[in-house]
Amino acid sequence: MAAPIKVVITGAAGQIAYSLVYQVASGAVFGPAQPVVLHLLDIAPMMGVLEGVVMELADSALPLLAGVVPTANPEEAFRDVAAAFLVGAMPRKEGMERKDLLSANVRIFKEQGQALDKVARKDVRVLVVGNPANTNALICSKYAPSIPKENFTAMTRLDQNRAQSQLAAKLGVPVQDVKNVIIWGNHSSTQFPDASNAIVKIGGADKPVPAAINDDAYLKSTFVSTVQKRGAAVIAARKMSSALSAAKAASDHMRDWFLGTGDRWVSMGVVSDGSYGTPKDIVFSFPVTVSNGKWKIVEGLTISDFARQQLDITGKELAEEKQDALDVCKD
Numbered sequence: 001m002a003a004p005i006k007v008v009i010t011g012a013a014g015q016i017a018y019s020l021v022y023q024v025a026s027g028a029v030f031g032p033a034q035p036v037v038l039h040l041l042d043i044a045p046m047m048g049v050l051e052g053v054v055m056e057l058a059d060s061a062l063p064l065l066a067g068v069v070p071t072a073n074p075e076e077a078f079r080d081v082a083a084a085f086l087v088g089a090m091p092r093k094e095g096m097e098r099k100d101l102l103s104a105n106v107r108i109f110k111e112q113g114q115a116l117d118k119v120a121r122k123d124v125r126v127l128v129v130g131n132p133a134n135t136n137a138l139i140c141s142k143y144a145p146s147i148p149k150e151n152f153t154a155m156t157r158l159d160q161n162r163a164q165s166q167l168a169a170k171l172g173v174p175v176q177d178v179k180n181v182i183i184w185g186n187h188s189s190t191q192f193p194d195a196s197n198a199i200v201k202i203g204g205a206d207k208p209v210p211a212a213i214n215d216d217a218y219l220k221s222t223f224v225s226t227v228q229k230r231g232a233a234v235i236a237a238r239k240m241s242s243a244l245s246a247a248k249a250a251s252d253h254m255r256d257w258f259l260g261t262g263d264r265w266v267s268m269g270v271v272s273d274g275s276y277g278t279p280k281d282i283v284f285s286f287p288v289t290v291s292n293g294k295w296k297i298v299e300g301l302t303i304s305d306f307a308r309q310q311l312d313i314t315g316k317e318l319a320e321e322k323q324d325a326l327d328v329c330k331d
């Protein structure tokens with residue numbers, strides 16, 4: 001058995017963490033031979049609730065769980081961690097856009113960037129889930145200059161999973177038989193879910209999704225807007241934002257980053273190098289592959305006029321969010 005790695009989950013007393021702690025501690029993320037010590041960070045008033053989560057983890061008798069450290073101190077939480085799930089932040093309510101959370105949440109990611117910079121491993125892999133996730137990830141990276149920018153990512157995997165699931169339902173195939181759907185841009189209602197390169201396995205053979213669906217209008221309108229608005233639809237139904245599916249997506253994202261993507265593309269918000277004509281130095285979701293723990297943007301895809309417009313809209317929103325976030329962080 002390998003030596004345990006330290007993994008931090010912030011917002012550990014909240015909804016998403018309630019599902020995520022089990023997935024990480026059960027081996028679904030880092031593999032069945034990798035023990036973990038879980039560092040659980042929340043704010044001081046939530047320490048009582050967090051104690052209950054700690055009790056439940058003990059009661060789950062998990063063989064890979066080598067220790068649990070509940071704390072309200074970011075430096076204790078981030079010390080020597082190899083992986084960080086930054087979930088802790090305010091969720092939106094019905095009628096809000098995710099960027100309405102910016103002024104409340106972005107300071108958390110400034111402070112946590114500073115703490116990661118001070119005490120985390122320099123190869124820590126950071127996944128920002130708290131909204132607005134892309135811009136929070138950018139700010140976190142900016143305040144952790146000693147950790148490479150490539151180590152900061154934002155979660156658009158939930159959007160990818162939603163898109164894959166919509167396509168599989170439309171085609172009447174199991175969800176794992178659809179691959180290479182892309183989420184471009186912001187984890188917001190301007191994101192561009194793009195099925196133009198997606199592939200479906202039908203009757204044992206791979207086929208392009210656009211040909212299999214044969215309904216361009218659906219792929220450009222209903223499909224795109226359903227995925228863009230899915231988070232809001234869950235809030236309208238549950239009166240709370242997605243949690244179970246968000247935890248599953250966070251597990252998928254980190255597992256693929258640590259263990260690799262094989263022959264599939266996945267979408268991750270990463271610091272843009274200007275690929276596909278996007279603004280540099282914003283956290284933009286691209287299709288990536290991962291091997292040996294490093295992600296790489298899929299290159300050479302054709303961008304249609306329709307896709308160009310969509311990429312420009314979401315890129316512009318991210319550039320504006322970045323400016324707003326920098327203004328908030330000035331003081």
Ligand SMILES: NC(=O)C1=CN([C@@H]2O[C@H](COP(=O)(O)OP(=O)(O)OC[C@H]3O[C@@H](n4cnc5c(N)ncnc54)[C@H](O)[C@@H]3O)[C@@H](O)[C@H]2O)C=CC1
Nearest residue numbers: 011013014015016042088089090091129130131155158246
């Ligand atoms: N990127 C994505 O796809 C998704 C992102 N989200 C976002 O994830 C975030 C968390 O959602 P939930 O778990 O449902 O919220 P929640 O309100 O149930 O839990 C959030 C937890 O974070 C804690 N917290 C607040 N400030 C903190 C700080 N400075 N340090 C550590 N912990 C802190 C709170 O005390 C609370 O326990 C929200 O911002 C939500 O919008 C939710 C779903 C999907």
Ligand SMILES: O=C([O-])CC(=O)C(=O)O
Nearest residue numbers: 092131158231232241242
């Ligand atoms: O919609 C929200 O506010 C929560 C979230 O990010 C999602 O479900 O995608």
